[in-house]
Amino acid sequence: MLTCDDYLTPGSLEEAFDMMASNRGRHRIVAGATDTLPWAREGRAGDVHIPALIDVAKIPDLREISVGDKRVRLGAATPIQRFLDDRTLARTLPAMPRCAVWFADDQIRAQATIGGNIVNASPAADATPCLIAHKAEVELAKYAGGKVTRRRMKLDKFVIGPNRTALADGELLVAIECDALPEFGGSFEKVGHRRSLVISLVCLATLLKLDEQGRRIEDVRLAIAGIGPKPVRLEQVETFLCAGPLSTERLEEAADMPVSLVASRTRQDYRREVVRGFMLRGLINAARRAGADSAVLSSELEAAYA
Amino acid sequence: MPDLQFKATINGRQISRTARPHQRLLDFIRDDLNLTGNKEGCGAGECGTCSVFVDGVLMKSCLLPVAKAQNATIETVEALAKTGELSVLQKAFHKTGASQCGYCIPGMVMAATAALRANPFVDREEIKERLGGNICRCTGYQKIFDAVELARDVQNGRLPVDALFEGEAEQGDFIGKNVRRIDTPSKVSGRLKYAGDMTMPGMLHVQVLRSPHAHARIVSIDTSAAEAMEGVEGVITSADVPGEDGFGVFVNDQPIMARGKVRYVGEAVAAVAAEDPLIAKRALSAIKIAYQELPGVFDPDEATCPGAPILHDYAPDNVTKHIPIRVGDTDKGFAESDLVVEETYTTQAIEHAYLEPEAGLAYVDHDDVVTIVSPDQNITHHRHMLARIIAKPISKVRFIMSPVGGGFGGKEDMIYQGMLALLAMKTLRPVRLVFTREESIISTAKRHPSRTVLRMGLTRDGHIRALQMKMISDGGAYGLSTEGVMRKAAILAAGPYAIPNVRIDTIGIYTNNTPSGAFRSFGALQTAFATESHLDICAERLGLDPFEIRRINAMRDGALTHTKARLGSVSLMRALDALEKASGWESGAPTSRGHRRHDLNRSDIRPPCTLGARFAAVEKQEAAE
Numbered sequence: 001m002l003t004c005d006d007y008l009t010p011g012s013l014e015e016a017f018d019m020m021a022s023n024r025g026r027h028r029i030v031a032g033a034t035d036t037l038p039w040a041r042e043g044r045a046g047d048v049h050i051p052a053l054i055d056v057a058k059i060p061d062l063r064e065i066s067v068g069d070k071r072v073r074l075g076a077a078t079p080i081q082r083f084l085d086d087r088t089l090a091r092t093l094p095a096m097p098r099c100a101v102w103f104a105d106d107q108i109r110a111q112a113t114i115g116g117n118i119v120n121a122s123p124a125a126d127a128t129p130c131l132i133a134h135k136a137e138v139e140l141a142k143y144a145g146g147k148v149t150r151r152r153m154k155l156d157k158f159v160i161g162p163n164r165t166a167l168a169d170g171e172l173l174v175a176i177e178c179d180a181l182p183e184f185g186g187s188f189e190k191v192g193h194r195r196s197l198v199i200s201l202v203c204l205a206t207l208l209k210l211d212e213q214g215r216r217i218e219d220v221r222l223a224i225a226g227i228g229p230k231p232v233r234l235e236q237v238e239t240f241l242c243a244g245p246l247s248t249e250r251l252e253e254a255a256d257m258p259v260s261l262v263a264s265r266t267r268q269d270y271r272r273e274v275v276r277g278f279m280l281r282g283l284i285n286a287a288r289r290a291g292a293d294s295a296v297l298s299s300e301l302e303a304a305y306a
Numbered sequence: 307m308p309d310l311q312f313k314a315t316i317n318g319r320q321i322s323r324t325a326r327p328h329q330r331l332l333d334f335i336r337d338d339l340n341l342t343g344n345k346e347g348c349g350a351g352e353c354g355t356c357s358v359f360v361d362g363v364l365m366k367s368c369l370l371p372v373a374k375a376q377n378a379t380i381e382t383v384e385a386l387a388k389t390g391e392l393s394v395l396q397k398a399f400h401k402t403g404a405s406q407c408g409y410c411i412p413g414m415v416m417a418a419t420a421a422l423r424a425n426p427f428v429d430r431e432e433i434k435e436r437l438g439g440n441i442c443r444c445t446g447y448q449k450i451f452d453a454v455e456l457a458r459d460v461q462n463g464r465l466p467v468d469a470l471f472e473g474e475a476e477q478g479d480f481i482g483k484n485v486r487r488i489d490t491p492s493k494v495s496g497r498l499k500y501a502g503d504m505t506m507p508g509m510l511h512v513q514v515l516r517s518p519h520a521h522a523r524i525v526s527i528d529t530s531a532a533e534a535m536e537g538v539e540g541v542i543t544s545a546d547v548p549g550e551d552g553f554g555v556f557v558n559d560q561p562i563m564a565r566g567k568v569r570y571v572g573e574a575v576a577a578v579a580a581e582d583p584l585i586a587k588r589a590l591s592a593i594k595i596a597y598q599e600l601p602g603v604f605d606p607d608e609a610t611c612p613g614a615p616i617l618h619d620y621a622p623d624n625v626t627k628h629i630p631i632r633v634g635d636t637d638k639g640f641a642e643s644d645l646v647v648e649e650t651y652t653t654q655a656i657e658h659a660y661l662e663p664e665a666g667l668a669y670v671d672h673d674d675v676v677t678i679v680s681p682d683q684n685i686t687h688h689r690h691m692l693a694r695i696i697a698k699p700i701s702k703v704r705f706i707m708s709p710v711g712g713g714f715g716g717k718e719d720m721i722y723q724g725m726l727a728l729l730a731m732k733t734l735r736p737v738r739l740v741f742t743r744e745e746s747i748i749s750t751a752k753r754h755p756s757r758t759v760l761r762m763g764l765t766r767d768g769h770i771r772a773l774q775m776k777m778i779s780d781g782g783a784y785g786l787s788t789e790g791v792m793r794k795a796a797i798l799a800a801g802p803y804a805i806p807n808v809r810i811d812t813i814g815i816y817t818n819n820t821p822s823g824a825f826r827s828f829g830a831l832q833t834a835f836a837t838e839s840h841l842d843i844c845a846e847r848l849g850l851d852p853f854e855i856r857r858i859n860a861m862r863d864g865a866l867t868h869t870k871a872r873l874g875s876v877s878l879m880r881a882l883d884a885l886e887k888a889s890g891w892e893s894g895a896p897t898s899r900g901h902r903r904h905d906l907n908r909s910d911i912r913p914p915c916t917l918g919a920r921f922a923a924v925e926k927q928e929a930a931e
Contacts (some may be wrong), residue, residue: 001587007310007327007373034369037330038350042744047587053327055373081363084920101918105439106420108351110363111370191915196438197352 002040004053013061013174016054017143020170023052029172031057031077032112034104035120057113062174067092072134074176076115080127081106093178094186094289095205099130102190105197115173118155121230122199123162129223129231130188130205132156134178140167141174150174161229184209184219185290189278201267202226202274206282210246214293217241222282227271228263237279246287248298255279280305314378316341317385325372332356332367335382342503343383343412343496345711347441347661348743354440355413355661357420358382364420366439383412383496386419395419396494397470398457399450400487406444408493409661409711413440415494418454426462430455431912431919443661443712501680501708502665502740509667510539510579512729512739513586514722515593516749517568517575520818521602521615524567524575524595532578532592537585540733541593542725543576549697553720555687555824556627556789559618562695562724567600569617569783570820572748574722579729579737606757606780606815617783617816626781626814627789629796633868639772639807643763647844651760651836655780656753658825662711663746668726669736675702676727681710683718691720696727703727715824719751719786751786751823754779754814756795756832760840768850768858772807773800777833781814782821788814791822795829800868801837802878803859808868846896853886853893 006023010016020027028050030036040048056062062077067088083089083100090097103109103117103126117127118138136155141148155176158166167173187206192198203226209219220238225231237257244250255276262271284297284305312325316339325334335341335358347355349368356367359381360374386393392400395418405411414437421428421436428436433454434447442450459465476483492498529541544551544565551565552558563574576593580586603609603617609624616622640646666680676698682688685705693703710717722739729737741749756779763772777795781788796812812833814822827834845855860878867873885891892899905911 001328001584003328003584005327006308007371009373009376030371033371033374034351037369037371041350042742042748053371055371057374090924097921098918101435101920104351105354106436107354107357107364107366107417107439108369111365111374189915190917195435195917 001047002037003047003049004051006052008052008054009058010054010056011059013059013141013148013172014143016056016059016172017148019052019054021143023054026051027054028052030055031116032079034108034112035116056172062115065089067180070180071177072180074114074178076118076173076175077113078115080104080109080112080114080117084109092180092182093134094181094184095130095133095188095207096186098186098188099126099205102126102188102195102203108197114176118159118176119165119167119173121159121161121163121165123229124199124203124226125231126188126190126200126203126225128155128159129203129225131176131178132231132233133205133207133221133223134181135221136176136178138173139175139177140171142168142171152177156231156233159230181207181209183290185286185288187282187285187289189282189285191274191278200226202271202278204275204278204282206286208283208286208290210287210290210292214291215296216245217287222279224258224261224275226264227261227275232261234258241283246292246296248301251280251283251297251301254283277305310373312372312376314375314380316380317382317388327373329372330368331358331360331370331372331375331380334372335367335380336503340505341382341384342499344416345409345412345500345662346502347409347413347663350743352441353410353413353661354417355410357413357416357440359416359420364416383416386415387495392491392495393419394460394470395422395453395457396491398453398460399494400490401470402449402452402456403484403487403490404445404449404453405487405490405493407660407662407710407712408489408498409500410440410442411493412496414442414450418450418457421454422458422461425920425923426458427923428454428458429919432923435917435919441661443659443714498709500662500665500711501667502662502738504667504679504708504738506667506669506736509736509738510581510729510733511583511586512577512579512726512737513583513590514574514725514739514745515576515578515590515595516745517564517571517573519568519597519599520571520604521600521617522568522597523600524564525598526594526596527576528594529576531594532589535580535585535589535592537581538578538589539581539735540579540729541576541589542728542732546728546732547695549695551695553688553691553695553724554785555684555718555787557785558691559620560784560786560821562728568597570818572745572820573783574725574749577725577729577739579733579735602818604817604819606778606817609815609817615818617818621816624816626785626816627792628811628813629792631796631799631808631810631868633809634807636772636774636807636809640761640763642765643771644766645844645847646761646763647840647847648759648761649840649843651756651758651839653753653756653832653835655755655820655822656825657747658712658714658716658750659747660712660714660716663741663743664717664722664750665738665740666723666726667736667738668723668730670730670734675704676731677704677706678723678726679706679708680723680726681708681713681717682720682723683710683713683715684720688720688723692724692727695724696731714826715787715828716750718824721750748820751821751825752782753825754781754788754791754822754829754832756780758832758836760836762840762844764844764848766848768845768848768855770803770805770859773805773837774809775799775811775833775836777812777836779812779814779832780817780819780822782817782819784821786821786823787828788822791824791829793829795833797867797869798830799833799837801834801841802861802876803856804861804865805859805868810868842896849895849897851893851895853882853891856882
């Protein structure tokens with residue numbers, strides 16, 4: 001059970017930093033709180049008393065979204081459900097709605113935030129690989145010398161390992177910036193023990209752009225999670241996929257490439273099978289959504305994997 | 307801890323109250339506003355019994371600190387039928403029979419309401435996905451999906467309103483006949499009170515101290531510091547039991563609270579009744595217990611080896627119950643067989659996971675009758691046992707069965723009602739205990755884990771000549787239903803098959819694991835899993851279709867079972883025919899199909915690992931634009 005003396009809801013970033021300073025060493029930041037509450041139960045942290053809980057979910061700066069031609073800026077307290085409800089976001093970040101639909105359930109993703117998912121740094125965090133595929137950067141803010149200072153960092157560098165990030169003491173994750181990719185087809189493949197409320201055993205985000213004929217990959221981003229301590233971009237595979245025309249043979253060869261990366265603590269053989277299947281399914285789904293020429297891929301392959 | 311002034315609009319009414327900063331929205335609406343329609347099933351966002359609308363968005367109120375809902379407009383399940391008339395969706399739940407224990411149903415109704423608000427034309431696949439955050443353990447979901455589809459069609463005018471009401475009553479008495487459940491309106495509206503929803507004036511809250519050890523001697527218990535705490539009204543241990551302690555279904559081997567030693571992790575050792583649950587929780591940490599750890603035994607095979615730790619003095623061999631069945635001569639049967647196959651089958655412990663965690667309310671009434679209200683699946687037996695344990699005449703003990711929010715056998719054991727009785731007697735105030743989900747999982751009975759060695763002899767044409775089975779079951783620390791489970795497992799071990807020579811032994815063993823007990827099928831699952839799996843293996847070895855090998859051996863009308871029961875009629879052949887048809891079975895021996903299924907792209911089969919039915923609706927809309 002989680003208990004506290006104060007539950008603080010700052011209305012601005014400055015107010016949040018004030019509260020953090022005056023409760024230094026005795027506070028914890030919460031956003032959606034969807035992981036904090038279950039964490040303070042028997043079997044995980046047990047009964048926990050935190051003198052001051054500082055809830056940043058309602059700070060207007062942290063809920064702002066702006067969509068530019070090249071980049072999209074997401075306030076850290078953006079609820080995951082926004083990627084499904086906001087059609088502009090869905091169009092510019094084409095893998096995110098596919099990821100969001102697998103994220104917990106409809107109710108929890110109305111509350112859970114993108115920033116919370118990142119800072120929590122679970123090896124099975126669903127949003128992180130998807131954002132990495134969108135070349136995401138995190139914006140971190142700190143209050144020092146009477147003003148708010150900010151720094152930026154690539155998301156794949158920010159997440160260090162299971163439950164570990166580069167967030168410094170007194171710092172807040174305030175925003176995420178990532179590539180706007182409206183011409184891309186996106187997919188997100190995930191498997192767990194069930195469909196809702198399930199931790200990924202493996203998940204794969206795919207973003208893919210084709211030439212005008214829909215026969216050659218111009219750009220592709222792949223990021224995978226659940227096979228090791230942190231999500232990884234598959235840059236070698238991406239280079240290989242762009243090196244020649246889109247074909248069944250090229251996809252099959254690409255699908256084999258990341259299989260050797262499986263280094264999870266458990267069920268490696270199973271995950272290798274899944275990785276190969278997901279690579280094919282993810283690429284086929286993304287290619288279709290990007291407008292692939294239907295003659296390019298064998299119908300047998302599509303029937304087996306899509 | 308400074309209180310927080312909480313303002314909100316709840317079910318159309320404005321409220322302004324003080325709340326405690328750590329309270330969850332669920333606690334506030336249930337405890338402070340007494341709106342108990344929404345339930346707590348897990349407290350961790352997994353089950354959805356607590357789903358409420360916050361500013362029109364469905365959320366799990368067990369994950370919401372109350373401050374997050376400051377100034378919000380909140381709708382609980384009570385809002386849906388506020389005028390007394392059920393909503394279209396609630397009526398549809400009634401019509402399709404979409405409620406059984408009812409504990410998940412308020413949350414289900416809320417999730418279904420949200421699905422229809424989000425997409426009034428939602429299809430079945432999307433309904434499944436939108437209800438994905440809500441778990442039901444009784445209905446199997448199909449009737450719930452049926453209800454949402456029915457409500458959708460009535461709302462859209464595709465079906466007349468009459469479709470929500472009773473059609474023609476089906477004639478005859480048979481399994482599967484449609485009946486209209488009279489208790490459904492109380493469940494879909496959230497008005498039915500489960501034990502954890504009940505309160506009484508002056509009621510105290512109970513918390514239980516549980517053993518961290520699997521096997522340990524209790525050297526001493528000091529409750530004085532806990533008893534001295536302000537707000538603590540009563541603390542009990544086994545020393546407070548006035549009568550002859552011990553309960554069970556077949557053997558009374560389990561004390562109300564651990565007496566002298568603990569035998570499993572999670573066993574109750576002491577309990578506290580206090581003015582609020584938090585005080586009671588804090589009092590638990592003030593109870594000092596000195597344990598002397600003893601070697602434990604966690605495997606039933608090891609428990610029967612010489613020198614193994616002994617759990618109960620009365621059973622020095624750790625055997626709870628052994629059921630033997632002997633029919634014919636198995637040696638002769640194996641000698642007559644063309645094929646003899648032996649395999650070992652194991653099954654694991656399984657938690658019932660009913661949506662309603664255990665809860666109970668007890669009080670001593672004006673006539674000194676000790677009264678216990680709980681979702682108790684065996685109140686008459688428990689009443690008799692408790693009278694002996696608390697040394698009262700049977701006329702001074704009363705059990706009231708509250709609505710059971712799922713039991714499946716898991717609420718047949720009197721594991722907490724005794725503590726409630728003792729605390730009500732000690733404090734002379736009503737006392738209530740509500741288990742957390744974790745507490746329910748750690749302390750209550752599970753399905754028996756089993757290890758079964760099965761040997762079967764068959765002729766070349768598929769007739770079973772002999773079956774020999776030995777099943778060792780882990781009964782855990784106390785007897786509970788083990789004896790009955792072993793008996794049922796043995797009776798049904800040879801399946802509905804005419805086998806001339808049978809030798810069956812089912813043996814329940816004491817270990818320091820969580821006790822095993824009653825669970826739907828009551829032992830038949832473990833032995834049937836072995837026998838049926840074995841038949842498939844034998845079919846493969848003989849080149850027979852798995853349906854065929856069962857038909858060859860099926861008992862027919864008038865058969866005599868292995869335990870000498872005469873069967874008037876046997877529907878197995880009809881059941882096999884129906885199953886073969888409904889499953890789309892590809893006939894032939896198990897080896898004849900190749901390594902790949904042929905039905906994967908059928909329209910009624912959903913490919914694995916797919917989600918996102920809602921995108922089809924979006925794509926359709928975008929195409930139209």
